[in-house]
Structure formats: structure tokens, C-alpha cells
Amino acid sequence: MRRGEAPNRRATRRRACGRGFAGRAPQEIAMAMTFAELVGRIAEIGVDFRASRDHNEVVVAVPTQHYIDPHDGEKSMLLHVMLQEEGRMLRICVPEVYAVGEFAHKGAMCEAMLAANWRVRVASYVLDESDGEVRVVCDVPLEDGVVSSAQMSRMLTLVAWTVDQFDPVIRKAGADGAVDFREIDERVRQESPEPRRRKSRSRRERRELADLIKAAGGVEGLRKLLEEHGL
Numbered sequence: 001m002r003r004g005e006a007p008n009r010r011a012t013r014r015r016a017c018g019r020g021f022a023g024r025a026p027q028e029i030a031m032a033m034t035f036a037e038l039v040g041r042i043a044e045i046g047v048d049f050r051a052s053r054d055h056n057e058v059v060v061a062v063p064t065q066h067y068i069d070p071h072d073g074e075k076s077m078l079l080h081v082m083l084q085e086e087g088r089m090l091r092i093c094v095p096e097v098y099a100v101g102e103f104a105h106k107g108a109m110c111e112a113m114l115a116a117n118w119r120v121r122v123a124s125y126v127l128d129e130s131d132g133e134v135r136v137v138c139d140v141p142l143e144d145g146v147v148s149s150a151q152m153s154r155m156l157t158l159v160a161w162t163v164d165q166f167d168p169v170i171r172k173a174g175a176d177g178a179v180d181f182r183e184i185d186e187r188v189r190q191e192s193p194e195p196r197r198r199k200s201r202s203r204r205e206r207r208e209l210a211d212l213i214k215a216a217g218g219v220e221g222l223r224k225l226l227e228e229h230g231l
Contacts, residue, residue: 017080017093033087033146044149057082062160067167077163079156090140092159098134103174112173116166123162136163
């Protein structure tokens with residue numbers, strides 16, 4: 001799919017990605033971020049997308065490694081990006097990720113999704129208890145600001161990563177009742193950079209620090225001296 005073209009599958013799922021519990025912003029408040037700005041930020045990233053001004057949303061298509069679209073059996077997903085509350089709220093949503101009614105162990109599946117929420121930033125699994133639909137959402141309050149293309153890229157990446165990487169764990173929990181994050185936890189740990197260790201002070205540095213504290217009249221005196229000099 002070329003940039004700007006409409007996907008010929010799952011055209012829209014606006015009901016699933018609609019507004020949450022937040023109320024509608026007052027009509028007299030001007031849009032913080034416009035639809036044109038939203039489209040521009042996504043176009044700058046260079047992803048496949050379809051923009052719909054009528055529905056005030058952009059649908060971004062991304063390939064996946066694990067997650068399989070339940071509608072067409074392809075390894076891909078569609079992320080719906082929309083402005084709400086007159087541009088003061090940005091929502092990224094992957095609708096119809098799962099239908100819990102199709103799984104034997106609903107409790108274990110919900111436990112796995114909550115455990116996934118604890119492990120990730122930005123994105124969250126949410127359940128519509130009225131019909132059992134599970135979606136993954138990311139809500140960002142913009143108020144009087146806008147997002148950069150770099151911020152948009154990271155949010156889209158994190159939402160897509162969440163759906164894709166936790167899919168095997170959540171499906172297994174729903175099918176077998178087993179909640180097991182050990183494999184993905186270990187993979188994430190190995191991929192994460194090692195924390196930088198603080199370099200220990202040399203004997204000379206420790207002696208100089210002790211002399212400085214003594215000359216200032218103690219630790220409290222040194223603190224006041226630093227504050228006086230704006231340090």
C-alpha cells in the first residue's frame with residue numbers, strides 16, 4: 001500500500017476506537033493540533049497510511065512478526081490515529097485485537113493483558129465488557145501543543161510492538177490458561193543496554209571532598225555555599 005492510499009481491508013473501525021470516558025472539550029476552544037498537522041507528521045515518518053478527513057483519522061498499516069490479523073490472516077495490523085476533543089487529545093488505537101469470547105480461559109487471558117500493561121509504556125490493553133472486544137490504545141493529552149514526527153514515530157512503534165510481541169503470551173494464556181512471560185522478559189533483558197555504573201572516586205578525590213566539607217564548616221555549610229552560588 002502506498003502512502004496516502006486507502007487499505008482495501010478493514011476500512012474503518014471508528015466505533016472501537018471512539019472516545020473513552022473523557023468529556024467533550026468546550027466548542028469555543030480552538031484545535032491545538034489540526035488534522036493537516038497530524039497527516040503531515042505521519043507522512044514525515046514514511047509509513048503506509050490512509051487519511052480520512054471526514055472521520056478525522058489516519059490509518060497506518062504495519063507488518064508484524066507474531067500477530068496475525070483475525071480478518072484476513074495476514075501478519076499485519078492497522079493503527080488508527082485520531083484527534084479528539086478539538087485537537088487537544090491524540091489517540092492511537094488498534095481495534096479488535098482479540099475477542100475474549102473466542103478463548104477458553106478468559107480469566108488467564110485478562111491476567112496476561114494486565115501483566116503486559118505493567119511491563120510497557122504508553123500503550124494499554126483495554127476490554128469492552130459489553131462485547132468482549134480487546135483493543136490496544138494510547139491516549140496523549142496535547143492541550144495547546146502538538147507532537148513532532150519523532151514523538152509520533154515512537155508512539156506508533158511502541159503501540160505496534162506491544163500488540164505484536166505480547167501476542168504469543170496472551171494467546172497461550174487464553175488457550176491453555178498458562179500465564180508465562182519468562183521468554184519475552186529474558187529477550188527484553190538481553191536487548192536492553194547495560195546500566196552505566198558510576199565510576200568510583202579516587203583516593204585523592206575523596207580527600208579533596210573531605211577538605212572542602214571541613215573548610216565549609218560541615219556538610220550543611222557546604223550545601224548552603226553551593227546554594228548561594230546557584231549550584
